Amino acid sequence: MVFESKLLCKIIGFIHLINNQLYKSKYLPIFKRLGIHSVFALIALIVIGGATRVMEAGLACPDWPLCYGSFLPFNHMNLRVFLEWFHRLDAFLVGVLILFKFTLSIIWRTEIPNWLPKTYSLLLFLVIVQGSFGALTVINLLDSYTVSGHLLIAFLLLITTISINQNLENDAIQEPLIWWRLLLFVPLLLTLIQSFIGVRLSSTWSAHICLSFNKQCLILN
Numbered sequence: 001m002v003f004e005s006k007l008l009c010k011i012i013g014f015i016h017l018i019n020n021q022l023y024k025s026k027y028l029p030i031f032k033r034l035g036i037h038s039v040f041a042l043i044a045l046i047v048i049g050g051a052t053r054v055m056e057a058g059l060a061c062p063d064w065p066l067c068y069g070s071f072l073p074f075n076h077m078n079l080r081v082f083l084e085w086f087h088r089l090d091a092f093l094v095g096v097l098i099l100f101k102f103t104l105s106i107i108w109r110t111e112i113p114n115w116l117p118k119t120y121s122l123l124l125f126l127v128i129v130q131g132s133f134g135a136l137t138v139i140n141l142l143d144s145y146t147v148s149g150h151l152l153i154a155f156l157l158l159i160t161t162i163s164i165n166q167n168l169e170n171d172a173i174q175e176p177l178i179w180w181r182l183l184l185f186v187p188l189l190l191t192l193i194q195s196f197i198g199v200r201l202s203s204t205w206s207a208h209i210c211l212s213f214n215k216q217c218l219i220l221n
């Protein structure tokens with residue numbers, strides 16, 4: 001009995017040591033810093049995407065992947081072309097940042113928690129899908145469902161990046177209570193639903209239709 005409890009203590013001590021080693025890995029601060037940069041870069045990209053939408057610049061670059069057949073469309077430059085061109089360039093840089101984090105997590109996989117390479121592969125997958133949706137918004141001439149999908153994946157990318165950061169920061173904190181999780185999950189879900197309704201409204205030009213046929217939309221008058 002004494003031998004068994006000593007063995008158990010050793011195993012628990014060993015697991016504790018491994019966990020401590022993992023979480024005290026010298027590479028984690030690098031991922032934390034890159035994570036904070038990613039959150040700001042994504043928020044900036046989403047703002048530029050939103051500006052592209054409200055300035056009706058979605059088709060300012062009519063072709064894909066280049067803009068007017070050129071990497072730097074100086075001859076056609078105006079505010080709208082700049083927004084659409086810069087949105088693509090910024091998306092490319094964010095993609096490179098995510099690829100960089102994923103590659104580092106693969107190289108240092110034995111020194112970091114094993115959920116990190118897995119979640120970075122999810123992030124990489126999402127950014128590839130998002131890039132494809134971006135291309136489809138142009139090819140499908142701003143089809144409403146494609147634009148809506150593009151916005152929702154942007155939010156998924158941001159949520160995943162913030163969650164990774166939270167997990168990296170809070171490794172010592174115990175699992176949150178279920179009611180606390182629900183309390184946070186409900187507003188998040190409502191925000192996503194509201195954004196979906198909003199993007200459908202704007203990408204189908206519903207407000208314009210309302211205003212031009214004012215009998216159907218008395219609430220706006």
Ligand code: HEM
Pocket residue numbers: 042045046047048049050051052053054056057058059064084087088091092094095127130131132133134135137138142147148150151154157199203
């Ligand atoms: C990580 C990558 C990307 C993110 C996070 C992102 C995010 C966004 C967001 C949030 C919007 C505003 C959507 C709305 O308000 O309805 C937007 C618009 C847009 N994005 Fe992206 N985007 C990304 C990559 C791309 C790429 C690679 C393209 C390639 C062409 C692209 C093309 C567009 C276009 C054309 C619009 C305007 C859509 C419209 O006018 O209806 N995006 N993007």
